[in-house]
Amino acid sequence: MSSLTLSQKSDDQFTLSGELTRYSVADKTLVQQLLASSSTKVALDLNDVSHVDTAGLAWLLDSLSxxxxxxxxxxxxxxxEQLQKLMQLGQVDKIFE
Known part of the structure; x- marks a missing residue:
């Protein structure tokens, strides 16, 4: 089982750490933390994400929605880079710009 943590640095700044995979995105509290921000512009730093799969990309798209x-x-x-490639393959790389 992989682990994923979401840390809030400020009201609009969050950091995601660990593996963004089908095993870790089932935790619904992660999205709730993002939704709880009172800021209208939420930044998600993915620098500490070590592995991403298509379920992780789907989680990001659902969070965006x-x-x-x-x-x-x-x-x-x-x-x-792994996520960038998945986004390009899924033709969703422009959605987060």
């Missing part, structure tokens, strides 16, 4: 429903933006920072 849920934030948009609340009128918020999600900006990704320090996107790992």
């Amino acid at each position: 849920q934030l948009h429903k609340q009128g918020k933006e999600l900006r990704l920072q320090h996107i790992p």
